[in-house]
Amino acid sequence: MENFSNIVKKSILNISPYIPGKPIEEVKREYGIKDIIKLASNENPLGPSKLALEGIKKKLKDLNLYPESSVYYLRSALSEHLKVKEDMLMFGNGSNELEQLIAEIFVEPGDEVMFSSLSFVVYSIVTDIVGGIPIQIPHKNFRHDIERFIEKLSGKTKLVFLCNPNNPTGTIITKEEFEKFMQNVSEKTIVVLDEAYFEYVYDKNYPDGITYLSKYKNLIVLRTFSKIYGLAGLRIGYGIADSEIVNFIDRVRPPFNVNSLAQVAALYALKDNTHIKKTIKINNTGKKFLEKEFEKLKIEYVKSHTNFIFVKFKYGSKYVFEELLKKGIIIRPFFDNYARITIGKMDENKRLIKELKKILEK
Ligand SMILES: Cc1ncc(COP(=O)(O)O)c(C=O)c1O
Missing domain, CATH: 3.40.640.10 (Type I PLP-dependent aspartate aminotransferase-like (Major domain))
Known part of the structure; x- marks a missing residue:
């Protein structure tokens, strides 16, 4: 039996598959939680336009x-x-x-x-x-x-x-x-x-x-x-x-x-200008809220021009990611200490901060 790595184009051998943000349905299956919020892939939290x-x-x-x-x-x-x-x-x-x-x-x-x-x-x-x-x-x-x-x-x-x-x-x-x-x-x-x-x-x-x-x-x-x-x-x-x-x-x-x-x-x-304006409004309010809360929690962040914020956790982003998953919140860890968090609707942002506080207090 031929080993396909001998046949496949050399340039393909070293590619690691793209890892997307963890899907909501996967977290539902793995953790048995129904109420999940995904702040991992910079999607629009308001959904598609009507x-x-x-x-x-x-x-x-x-x-x-x-x-x-x-x-x-x-x-x-x-x-x-x-x-x-x-x-x-x-x-x-x-x-x-x-x-x-x-x-x-x-x-x-x-x-x-x-x-x-x-x-x-x-x-x-x-x-x-x-x-x-x-x-x-x-x-x-x-x-x-x-x-x-x-x-x-x-x-x-x-x-x-x-x-x-x-x-x-x-x-x-x-x-x-x-x-x-x-x-x-x-x-x-x-x-x-x-x-x-x-x-x-x-x-x-x-x-x-x-x-x-x-x-x-x-x-x-x-x-x-x-x-x-x-x-x-x-x-x-x-x-x-x-x-x-x-x-x-x-x-x-x-x-x-x-x-x-x-x-x-x-x-x-x-x-659909209404949808776009509404999206920008909740994003701007959410961004201000999260920045203020991150400061209170002494979480360093990079000033963002987008619908997501890049943050630094002192104690391992994988740990924070996994603890948040248990609470039904999906973020995107990067390297050892960083994570990218999509700005959500206000109730989602508040839930994130509430859970983050508990995790960081531990
Ligand atoms: C900077 C950047 N470019 C391109 C894309 C790909 O977007 P699309 O869904 O249009 O393929 C993304 C998606 O996350 C992105 O962040």
Whole structure:
């Protein structure tokens, strides 16, 4: 019997599978608790928009048909919404899929792919899938160290992932930093600006990637319907880039990669301003509340521009994670002492703090 590790592509051997936030149903099964709150995957605690659900209902009767591969209606609506040409839009089964497709169309084995050492883990996975060489730039106080990024650019750098705001730390790359980076990067290097949490940011120094597309043809901006729009379960994200790049993506993407319910839900969610405003409001209130409570509990945290907060526990984040699980609260531990906590609804935030207090007092 052949050992498949002898046959599989070498670049695949070292990949560790992506570990998602622990699902609610799994905790229900394992702990026998019914009332679970998930503060682990930066989902929208208000759920999907009601409008999106209405759109889905209308589409259910057509599920015997393949989706429209061109994503016609959503493309048209997004083009108007973002003030970009329709042929500059690409759609994926989550922006995650687009990250992989981008790596597939640009990175040859041995090319360098650069990203921050403390950023979205998928960058590292897609780099390995295509046999790229990861160049991880150490973070500086939980932020992208743009100076080091520039220093490490070389003729071999094919692709750079900039996560803005950054997951898991919630920090931003400023306009000044981003502009400096773009001025220093070669036109032959593709820059992916991952703006999955764009809609949450209120900071005048935060750059809107789309406004740089006319100047930099090598820039790809990625956004998603998984976060503020509350459609993570349907899997739909999009990218905005030069139409030539979109055309290359079209050549490699699986046919019908965005399902019909996702397309219609995104179309409706895009128009649901009430849902978006409500989400931002509870997020801002929740953030202020959690920051204050973390300070009282002497839990260090990184100031966040998103719907999650990166915290440091003195006594092991795995321990805190497991103790919280027993109480039906799911967070996301990182390394030995850190964790990422999604901001929930106020009752959820209060329940988290109440349980955290008990755990830390122990
Ligand atoms: C920074 C960042 N980029 C991309 C994604 C992927 O999102 P999607 O659900 O659109 O695949 C996530 C999801 O957590 C993320 O945090």
